Amino acid sequence: MKSFLHFAIALFLLVATAPAFAQVDFDTKAKFAILIDAESGTAIYQKNADEPMEPASMAKLMTVAVVFNELHAGRIKPDDEFFISEHAWRAGGAASGGSTMFAKVNSKVSVMDLLRSVIIQSGNDAAIALAEGIAGSETTFANMMNELADDIGLTGSHFVNPTGLPDPKQYVTARDLAMLARYLIRQFPDEYYLFAEDSFEWNGIKQSNRNTLVDMGIGVDGLKTGHTEAAGYGSVVSTTEGGRRIIGVVHGLTSMSERAEEARKLITWGSRAFERVSAFPAGAVIAYADVYGGEEASVGLIGNGELSLYLPRGSRKCLQANVVYRAPLLPPVSQGDQIAELRVFCDDQLVQTAPLYAERDVAAGGIVRKATDALRQLALGWL
Numbered sequence: 001m002k003s004f005l006h007f008a009i010a011l012f013l014l015v016a017t018a019p020a021f022a023q024v025d026f027d028t029k030a031k032f033a034i035l036i037d038a039e040s041g042t043a044i045y046q047k048n049a050d051e052p053m054e055p056a057s058m059a060k061l062m063t064v065a066v067v068f069n070e071l072h073a074g075r076i077k078p079d080d081e082f083f084i085s086e087h088a089w090r091a092g093g094a095a096s097g098g099s100t101m102f103a104k105v106n107s108k109v110s111v112m113d114l115l116r117s118v119i120i121q122s123g124n125d126a127a128i129a130l131a132e133g134i135a136g137s138e139t140t141f142a143n144m145m146n147e148l149a150d151d152i153g154l155t156g157s158h159f160v161n162p163t164g165l166p167d168p169k170q171y172v173t174a175r176d177l178a179m180l181a182r183y184l185i186r187q188f189p190d191e192y193y194l195f196a197e198d199s200f201e202w203n204g205i206k207q208s209n210r211n212t213l214v215d216m217g218i219g220v221d222g223l224k225t226g227h228t229e230a231a232g233y234g235s236v237v238s239t240t241e242g243g244r245r246i247i248g249v250v251h252g253l254t255s256m257s258e259r260a261e262e263a264r265k266l267i268t269w270g271s272r273a274f275e276r277v278s279a280f281p282a283g284a285v286i287a288y289a290d291v292y293g294g295e296e297a298s299v300g301l302i303g304n305g306e307l308s309l310y311l312p313r314g315s316r317k318c319l320q321a322n323v324v325y326r327a328p329l330l331p332p333v334s335q336g337d338q339i340a341e342l343r344v345f346c347d348d349q350l351v352q353t354a355p356l357y358a359e360r361d362v363a364a365g366g367i368v369r370k371a372t373d374a375l376r377q378l379a380l381g382w383l
Contacts, residue, residue: 026269028262031232031252034174035270037310038182038238038245040353043175044270050156052171053251056226057099057122057210058236059164059172061180062145062157067115067130068188069148075134081108082133084125092124092163099210101126102203113202120200121207122225124163131162138162149176152183166228174249181223181236181247195222212260213237213267220267225259226251233259242271244310273313280307283359289340291362292328299333300359301325301340309344309352318346323356333362 026045034049036042043049070076089105090096101123103109114130117123131141138161145159156173164170185192198215199208213220219241227233234251248266253259280286285300286307301323311319325340333339340356 026266026273028250028266029253029258030234030250030262030266032174032234033248033250033262033266034178035246035248035266036178036182037352038185038247040355041179041182042350042353044246044274044351045266046175049174049178049249052156052173053234054166054228054231055157055164055170055172055177056166056228056231056234057164058177058224058226058234058249058251059159059170060118060122060127060162060226061177061184061224061236062149062159063127063130063141063162064115064118065152065180065184066141066144066148067111067118067134068184068191070134071111071191072188076111078110078112080111080133082111082114082129083108084129085132088125088128088132091165092126092128096124098124098163098165100124102205103129104203109202116194116197116200117202119194119224120197120209121202122210124165127162149180152180154179164226166230174251177236177249178247181238181249184223185238185245185247192222195224211235211237212256213264216264218264218268219271220264223247227256227259235259235263237263237267239267239271241267242274242310243276246270274310275313277309277311278306279309282306285359286342286356287323287340289323289325289329290327291333292330293364294329294331294333294362295364296362299329299339299362301356302359303342303354304357307342307354309354311344312346312351320345320348325356331362331364333358335359335361 032053033047035045084103084105084107086105093100094102099122101117101121103125114126117126131138135141141162142160149157154176157176158171160167160170196214199206210225219239220237222238223236225235233253236249238247250262253262282305287301288298289301290298321344323340323342335358337358338355339358342354342356344352
């Protein structure tokens with residue numbers, strides 16, 4: 001591995017910016033698109049990924065995220081029953097002409113059945129019932145959606161309803177949808193199976209999962225589709241094919257068939273165009289970070305177990321890597337602290353990141369060490 005990866009220590013503050021992406025030989029008909037590595041959040045491909053767009057029913061992913069949080073916090077239970085109000089029935093039921101659960105007005109439906117409808121059938125009536133059952137109104141629930149979006153770090157999105165029905169004040173970005181999907185997958189592994197269920201029946205009406213890729217045998221196990229006349233057709237998809245989980249978003253397509261094909265192409269390319277390389281064995285020191293005023297002058301940086309990279313096939317000759325950490329690094333440093341990040345590039349484009357951890361403890365040094373390091377850091381311009 002060392003024969004084709006060059007490592008250099010870069011000393012600057014890590015900031016929360018959107019990662020760069022690899023300029024690769026792939027394109028899509030989608031107006032908006034992104035593909036990310038689920039573990040690191042690194043963008044593998046993107047197209048207009050930070051431009052605002054109408055989310056359509058893909059906004060329901062945030063509705064689901066709020067409901068999952070309420071369940072985990074114990075504020076609601078799966079078998080709690082929520083009322084189907086006249087508003088939920090009229091705005092989201094069969095009379096509305098949109099996707100619906102066909103729940104009866106003035107009936108009660110369990111939280112778990114409402115969730116299944118939102119995820120599988122994209123039921124607008126179910127989404128409104130969940131919002132009213134949790135927060136009393138769609139408006140208050142939308143405030144909860146935006147609060148959670150802020151907590152997750154979705155900087156390009158704003159929600160005004162739980163359904164995704166058109167509103168000029170409601171918008172997302174493809175990047176935010178991908179990061180929202182990543183949040184759902186990582187935070188709620190025990191509930192994620194719901195996204196892969198192929199159908200759901202309610203009121204005697206069986207409806208198939210609107211994400212047709214789930215039932216195609218290509219490894220897609222979620223997450224959500226969406227469509228309005230103005231926005232076109234979109235989808236958020238994920239798979240573990242190829243040895244790692246990737247998440248893709250496409251939007252602005254002209255038909256259901258085009259949506260399915262472009263999502264399939266994106267996710268298939270992402271799972272096959274990269275090769276897994278075992279870069280460093282568990283415990284191997286990848287680089288060293290200087291420790292200002294420490295008992296030791298530096299600390300070794302290691303991965304979390306074996307460090308593997310997923311690299312574009314045929315790209316080994318173009319690779320470089322930087323190790324980035326916050327400088328100056330101050331003691332005490334505890335073994336296992338995440339203190340740096342490995343960034344792997346191909347032709348100056350970021351293709352993967354991986355967290356790096358302290359190999360050992362480093363305590364604060366004595367007065368002589370601190371004075372020596374102070375002079376050295378002044379010379380380097382850190383202080």
